Amino acid sequence: MSVLPFPSFLDDVKEKGLRKAVFELVDESVERLTAGMNIQDIREALRGEAPSRKPNPRLQPHADGFWLHMRPSYFHADMTGIYPTFRLGWLSTYFVFFETITGILLMIWYTPSPEVAYANMINIISNVPMGQLIRDLHRLGAEAMVLIVALHMTRTWFTGTYKKPRQFTWFTGVILLVITGFLSFTGYLLPWDQLALWAVTIGASMIEATPPPIVGENLNLLVRGGPEIGANGLLRFYLLHVLALPAFLFIFTGVHYYKVIVHGHGLPPQKENIGEDTAKRVPLDKRVYFIPDVLTSEIMWVAVTTLILVVLCIWFYDAPLEHHADPQVTPLGTTAPWYFLWIQGALKLGDKVFWGIIFPTLLLGLLAVWPYLDVTPSRRYADRRFALTLFLLLISFITILSYMGLPEFGVATSPDAEIMHELTFPPAHNHVGKLLPVPYNQLVVGMYTTREIEAGRDEATSAVAAFNQEIEQNGLKGELLLELQNTHYLPINNLNFVTIPADAPELYKVMEHFNKRLQQNQDELHNPWGAFIITQNQANMKRVDIIISWDEVLIENGAPVKDANGQPVLVLDAEGNPIRRQNIHHVFIHQDAGYFAH
Amino acid sequence: MLQQGMIFPKIENRILVGIVSFLAIMILLVWAAINEGGRMRALTATFHARSIEQGALLFTANCSTCHGPNGYGGAKGPALNNPQLFGHDFFPEITRQITALQTEKADLNVEASRADTTDARRAEIAARIQEIDMQIQELDAPRRQQLQAAIDKGYDPQRPNRLQNVGWAGTTESFILTTLVHGRPVSNNYWSGGGMVAWSQTAGGPLRMDQLEDLTNYIMNWDKGSNWTLDDLFAVQQFAIEPVDGAPLLRQIEQLQASGGVLPEPVGTNVQEILVALEGVTGDPARGDAIYHNVQPSQLGALLACSGCHMAEGAGVGPQTNGTYTRTINERLNDPALAGYTPERYLVESIVMPANYIVPGFQNLMVADFGTKLTLQDLADLVAYLETMNQ
Structure with a gap:
């Protein structure tokens, strides 16, 4: 007998033997943990067998447990398939948790201050084990979440599930879409690199346009924490990103899902009579129980999605990190994040207040209240030609606006600046200037020119010799030398161009590209040549000075003026000679900088 | 039980896909973890290299005018591409x-x-x-x-x-x-x-x-x-100029006093006597330059910092240094108040009795204790230096 006033585990062992006693203990624990299912119940469920005891133990976790209390114990068989939900709602929810967990991990190494935020990012990427992977997952997950939430909304529109009685569910869904967008957007600033600062500057500049001016100005101050985004702005974005917006997201996710359950998951339109809503009345033969069928499906989807993300982040995707944020240096081709490009595109249509504020607000407002406007009862595709067309038009419009948001559209940059940028821009948007990835040992010290490419391989030597003579005779050599020495502090004392050595094929390729781009822009860059001057700056670092030289042509309204023969009109100096222009820029390339490794 | 419409209608297939995906994630994470050491080292080197590149751009734009484009230094700044900065001793x-x-x-x-x-x-x-x-x-x-x-x-x-x-x-x-x-x-x-x-x-x-x-x-x-x-x-074009720390000299002077040794005499403020005594001393303009610019202390251990008020060019608190001797001869000595002064007497008196004559446009701000801080040799060196300021 036990010394305790109740039978102990030891008594059990004496009575039933060790094996049985242990099994019963475990079995009981499992049943308590699952709030109703013992080992045998779980085994049956996972084998796809019917439950062997009554009442059905698989309903117990829904009734007694916390975790499943909000999940229905069975679904309608017509909506558990891939169609009509495509599991997009479930995946959106999963991403809320996925982003929270990866985000909390990142918070461990992050301080929201312009002094250290960027250094924190470098530390996370290069000094925290698995840090880069976690950051990549968080970033890619965020972009995937925006996409999936938008697709979820699109699907709901197409199946007409927003209609009565689910109008409010849709409404909260639009709020969740907006919150997701803002969450992604506020997270954009946190790395405090050039991409972050300028993307957010563009986004935040729209706030300023909110009418009337007094509201716009003060909203702008409130969000940015000052006239420019600085320490206060970063802290505010951080707090929005990790506190305020997630709080709203969790609340509205709760409201949204509660409404989904209250009204039942909408069935595919063709499965119901027009005007009926039978989602809550599931006939016995149509019931698909959450345990095990829907649960296994959901876990499978989560596993597969996570696997895809992990594979992408390990091999194909690195979250961008550009140079440290610098309010003094505006990078060429700055864009908002892709999901806000449509607003940037709209801004190019005209008035900032209308296209930047009123138009997006109207659009989202219209989306939010759409179920209250579209009160036709039928959810059948054939009856909803107007609504479906409207949405397809909307998608096309947003796509076109997004394209218009790209820097390629409607932003005039002089071709010399553009070519210079193409050759030298630091890693951004997973691209890098063409010159930077040339292997270090192929950056052979010397001076090279596009004339070599123009002449072709056979004539290269004589063309370069002729070029040396040409700049000597027209006095350009002296001018260039002085400018390189005095304005660009390049310690050289002579200009002597040579042909690119045979063991530098990558350098040759870049020069070919350089030449091609110059020739393509002959209209604005008349009679052009380009050059690289490669010097050894430090034992393990080279300096490349890039020169673009051309005759200035007359430009009116952003386009070169042509004469009767279709030739560009040259700008002439007082003596009637063409004016030679130069764009000179230099970059440094360290042998360990790894531009060519990625 | 088949669930029609699902991608995997059979539950065992869903479980299989889920487990395989989960295992694949775990294997990938372990694989990534195994490679983390090398990856982090490589990226650390990359970021360090890119930091150096950024530094190079900044150096070219901001520093190369004084320290030279190759860091060899020049008239306005010492070399940084310099074994001395990194403490390399060849012997x-x-x-x-x-x-x-x-x-x-x-x-x-x-x-x-x-x-x-x-x-x-x-x-x-x-x-x-x-x-x-x-x-x-x-x-x-x-x-x-x-x-x-x-x-x-x-x-x-x-x-x-x-x-x-x-x-x-x-x-x-x-x-x-x-x-x-x-x-x-x-x-x-x-x-x-x-x-x-x-x-x-x-x-x-x-x-x-x-x-x-x-x-x-x-x-x-x-x-x-x-x-x-x-x-x-x-x-290297130019090495660092080092202002001398006066403390060791002061300690030496203290030790000397403590052990009963004799300090050099301060020069005092009697201009006539000083001028007579100066005749027997040769001034070293280089040492005068060093004393004037705070690079060396006087023999009595004082740091004078003349150049703090008398800047090379332009009006500081006191008249500029460049052209001192020229102005002495061409302007100051024309003043009737200084009739009969030699340039030497004017300079000496300006140092030890600065309040005697104030250059028009300036205030009487100069400290009057230089007679106690300088030896005869110091004064001779200073005067010799100022005599070279004849631009």
Whole structure:
């Protein structure tokens, strides 16, 4: 007998033997943990067998447990398939948790201050084990979440599930879409690199346009924490990103899902009579129980999605990190994040207040209240030609606006600046200037020119010799030398161009590209040549000075003026000679900088 | 139970796909973890390299005018691409031996100046000191011969470590970074092109801290460790100018006083007497320059910092230094109040009795205690220096 006033585990062992006693203990624990299912119940469920005891133990976790209390114990068989939900709602929810967990991990190494935020990012990427992977997952997950939430909304529109009685569910869904967008957007600033600062500057500049001016100005101050985004702005974005917006997201996710359950998951339109809503009345033969069928499906989807993300982040995707944020240096081709490009595109249509504020607000407002406007009862595709067309038009419009948001559209940059940028821009948007990835040992010290490419391989030597003579005779050599020495502090004392050595094929390729781009822009860059001057700056670092030289042509309204023969009109100096222009820029390339490794 | 419509209608297939995906995730994570060490090392090197590139851009734009595009220095700033900055000694063994001899000599000097030292011992000491000087000379001569080109530009082979010379206890990196952050507030006293300004935004400059770190990484990237060559040393255009710390001299003076030794006489304020005495002394304009610019203390251990008020060019608190002698002759001595003055008398009186005559346009602000801070030799050197200011 036990010394305790109740039978102990030891008594059990004496009575039933060790094996049985242990099994019963475990079995009981499992049943308590699952709030109703013992080992045998779980085994049956996972084998796809019917439950062997009554009442059905698989309903117990829904009734007694916390975790499943909000999940229905069975679904309608017509909506558990891939169609009509495509599991997009479930995946959106999963991403809320996925982003929270990866985000909390990142918070461990992050301080929201312009002094250290960027250094924190470098530390996370290069000094925290698995840090880069976690950051990549968080970033890619965020972009995937925006996409999936938008697709979820699109699907709901197409199946007409927003209609009565689910109008409010849709409404909260639009709020969740907006919150997701803002969450992604506020997270954009946190790395405090050039991409972050300028993307957010563009986004935040729209706030300023909110009418009337007094509201716009003060909203702008409130969000940015000052006239420019600085320490206060970063802290505010951080707090929005990790506190305020997630709080709203969790609340509205709760409201949204509660409404989904209250009204039942909408069935595919063709499965119901027009005007009926039978989602809550599931006939016995149509019931698909959450345990095990829907649960296994959901876990499978989560596993597969996570696997895809992990594979992408390990091999194909690195979250961008550009140079440290610098309010003094505006990078060429700055864009908002892709999901806000449509607003940037709209801004190019005209008035900032209308296209930047009123138009997006109207659009989202219209989306939010759409179920209250579209009160036709039928959810059948054939009856909803107007609504479906409207949405397809909307998608096309947003796509076109997004394209218009790209820097390629409607932003005039002089071709010399553009070519210079193409050759030298630091890693951004997973691209890098063409010159930077040339292997270090192929950056052979010397001076090279596009004339070599123009002449072709056979004539290269004589063309370069002729070029040396040409700049000597027209006095350009002296001018260039002085400018390189005095304005660009390049310690050289002579200009002597040579042909690119045979063991530098990558350098040759870049020069070919350089030449091609110059020739393509002959209209604005008349009679052009380009050059690289490669010097050894430090034992393990080279300096490349890039020169673009051309005759200035007359430009009116952003386009070169042509004469009767279709030739560009040259700008002439007082003596009637063409004016030679130069764009000179230099970059440094360290042998360990790894531009060519990625 | 088949669930039609699902991608995997059979539950076992869903479970299988889920488990396989989960295992694949785990394997990938382990695989990623195994590679983390190498990846982090590579990325650390990458970011360091890119920081150096950024530093190079900043250096070219902001620093190369004074420190030279290759970092070899120039008239306005010392070389940073310089074995001295990184403390490389080309002749460490000679430096060690000479330092030992110098220590011995200093100890002997102190002993000799003590009142209780016997004459016999003093004679012994004098002999040993002579011997030491000879040995130092012998050790130093070949080294100096090899380094002559650098010595001509201000290099001191016996003091090859910039950080030690200024008594910096930290690393070269922290030395460079703090210099960038704060600048050298009084360096315009001894650099003709203006001093090193503060570059950090914290200290009122234009650059952010991360930019200063980039610059530091760039400058540190010049370090060749033990691979510096004499050619690197000879490429240096300008070595650091070091304002001398007055403290050791003051300690020497205190020791001398404590041991009953005799200090040199201060020059006093009697201009007539001084002028007579000055006739027997030859002034050294180079030493006068050093005293004037705070690079050396006077023989009485005082740092004068004349250039703090008398800037090279332009109106400071006092009249500018350049052209002092010309103005003395062409302007000051034309003043009836100074009738009968020689330029020398005017300069001497202006130093020891500054309130006697105030240059029009300036106020009577100059401290009147220079008579107690200077020896006759100091004064002669200063006057000699000012006589070279005849632009």
